[in-house]
Amino acid sequence: MSKTSPEQNKALVIKAFDTLFNKRDYEAAARFWSDNYIQHSAHIEPGRDGLFNLIRHIPDTLRYERGLILAEGDYVIVHGRFSGMGRPAAWIAADVVRIEDGKLAEHWDVLQDEATQTESKSGLPMFGNRFPA
Helix, strand or coil: CCCCCHHHHHHHHHHHHHHHHHCCCHHHHHCCEEEEEEECCCCCCCHHHHHHHHHHCCCCCCEEEEEEEEEECCEEEEEEEEECCCCCCCEEEEEEEEEECCEEEEEEEEEEECCCCCCCCCCCCCCCCCCCC
C-alpha cells in the first residue's frame, strides 16, 4: 500500500527532475533517488550512478521542461523536453517513475527526437504549443 498520495508523488518527481537535470545538484538529487534505483532506459547505465554519471557528461546547457504529469498510486508519468544536450534535436520524453518509500525507485522512458514544423505531418508541435526555434 502506498504511503504517499499521487499528488505528493508528482511533487516529488518534479522536484527530483529539476534538482538533477536543471540545477545539477547531485548531493541534493541523491536524496530523491533510491540507493537501489532500477533503470530500464536503453540510454542509461544501471542504477542511480548510471543516471548521475550520464548527466555529469552532458553539456551544462541541458534543460528539462516539464509538461503534462499524471500519477496513479506509486507511478508517475511525465511528458517533458530535454534540450541543450549537444544533439541536433531535443528529446521529447515520456518518463515513467515508480515511487517507493518516498524516493524514485524505478524508471522507464519513451524518447523521440522533437520534430520541426516542416517535419511534423500533423502540423502540431510535439511539446507545448509552439515548435522549437
